[in-house]
Amino acid sequence: MTAIPSHLISRITDIVGPDNVTQRIEDLHCYSYDGSGRSQLPELVLFPGDTGQISDIMKLASSHRIPVVPRGAGTGMTGGIVPVEGGIVMVMTKLDAIVEIDTDNQIGIVEPGVITAEFQSAVRKKGLFYPVDPASLKYCSIGGNAAECAGGPSAVKYGVTKDYIMGLEVVLANGDIITTGARTEKSVTGYDLTRLFVGSEGTLGIITKLIVRLLPIPAYKETFLLTSTSLRRTTEMVSEILNHNIKPCTLEYMDKTAIGVVSGFMDNPPPDTTQALLIIEIDGEKSVVSEQAEMFKSLVGGQEEFILRQASSQEEVEQIWQARRAISPSVHKLRPNKIGEDVAVPRSRIPELVEFIENLATELNIIILTFGHAGDGNIHVNIMFDRSVAEDVKRAEKAKDQLFKQTISLGGTLSGEHGIGLSKKPFMRYELNEATLGLMKRIKSLFDPNNILNPGKIFPA
Ligand SMILES: Cc1cc2nc3c(=O)[nH]c(=O)nc-3n(C[C@H](O)[C@H](O)[C@H](O)COP(=O)(O)OP(=O)(O)OC[C@H]3O[C@@H](n4cnc5c(N)ncnc54)[C@H](O)[C@@H]3O)c2cc1C
Secondary structure, eight states: OOOOOHHHHHHHHHHHOGGGEEOOHHHHHHTSBOTTOOBOOOSEEEOOOSHHHHHHHHHHHHHHTOOEEEESSSOOSSSTTOOTTOSEEEEOTTOOOEEEEETTTTEEEEOTTSBHHHHHHHHHHTTEEOOOOOTTTTTOBHHHHHHHTOOOTTHHHHOOGGGTEEEEEEEOTTSOEEEEEOSSSOOOSSSOHHHHHTTOTTSSOEEEEEEEEOEEOOSEEEEEEEEESOHHHHHHHHHHHHHTTOOOSEEEEEEHHHHHHHGGGOSSOOOTTOOEEEEEEEEESHHHHHHHHHHHHHHHTTOTTEEEEEOOSHHHHHHHHHHHHTHHHHGGGTOSEEEEEEEEOOGGGHHHHHHHHHHHHHHHTOOEEEEEEGGGTEEEEEEEEOTTOHHHHHHHHHHHHHHHHHHHHTTOBSOSSSOOTTTSGGGHHHHSOHHHHHHHHHHHHHHOTTOOBSTTOSSOO
């Protein structure tokens, strides 16, 4: 780790202005960690105000080989913004303009520091809809979403971030400013660099502008809560719903433990006998929603393991979502620390995965809760432990290792939406062979030959 020489700090300060640079220890702490709980102090924190400043900083960083970690809102779950090799944390929050909402062509041009929910609400005011809805949407940035390829409950119908990014402006490690994609629905001019940057976790370039696809607002929506006395039947029901030609815009799952930590958010919580539940939403034109809702009701009706409740007011819908979004922050009631994973398996394998996790928790005598975006097979697995108890740490690490092995053997993937960062990099070889990893490393060194952009992430040692 090389210290940044003071003459360089002066030049950087000249570029961004003295109010946008800090070395105060309390600030360094604030920008040292993310939602994973991992942390390391940077040497310098910067708040650049535009693409030109970022380009100038990257030119300096590149010629002096100073690590630079781009940072959005710091809600990432894998240690992606932790500056493990020191250097600069470049905070993108001042690039926070919604540059344009083009209603005729249903696209938005937006800077990366815009908070996702604020962007959604701005486009809604223009009669349009940006569907990507991570549970962290009130806090995370759209640049961070692009860098992680974030998803959310609506992905089952509407897809994830990569399905909405049509083009990007990116500053490369050497300071070059490039643009990818176009503001047209179709573009095959050269390689699809947009897709390469989306999900690249700040290791290939710094995203400074995004062109995003927007949709018309769905006219109508119905929300259902399907509680069950059988965990197995709940997880089987996920595929049954989708295989019955029902196309929900939300198909979320919570096990008994997840329900227990958030049931206080609901005036009318699920009955005590509940082993698991599904939140199902259907949206679209009123006639389509009514027809789909009837198909859904007749599918679950008469099955004694299930109780179906339809939300009767917007307030009830909001309570259900408040409870769902509160799971991650509320789990610490159970144990002080957690390993939060977001594995994904083909939908039909969810019952096997969840059963495996239940057995693993019993075998290791540890609390593990499961919830998440069951409609796309993306199950959040929270392994709870106490970092101060060595035996607990060992059991949690063992559970994580077993979870990844089982996920891969079920045809799944290490991460559905949170990315690899620091926390999953030791497990990359479970999923990718040496040839694949080697190609990814060569792509990284082509974009960033001095390995200064978010070094130490994604690739296993
Ligand atoms: C309570 C909670 C719930 C969550 N729920 C979900 C969920 O439902 N779905 C989901 O997908 N995620 C979820 N997350 C994870 C997290 O919110 C997402 O990964 C989000 O996309 C991160 O955005 P951010 O702005 O906080 O990025 P950060 O954490 O700041 O950064 C994440 C990564 O992106 C890189 N990066 C950030 N900005 C840029 C940029 N402009 N250019 C290049 N690289 C950049 C960083 O270097 C880092 O590697 C949740 C997190 C929390 C705490």
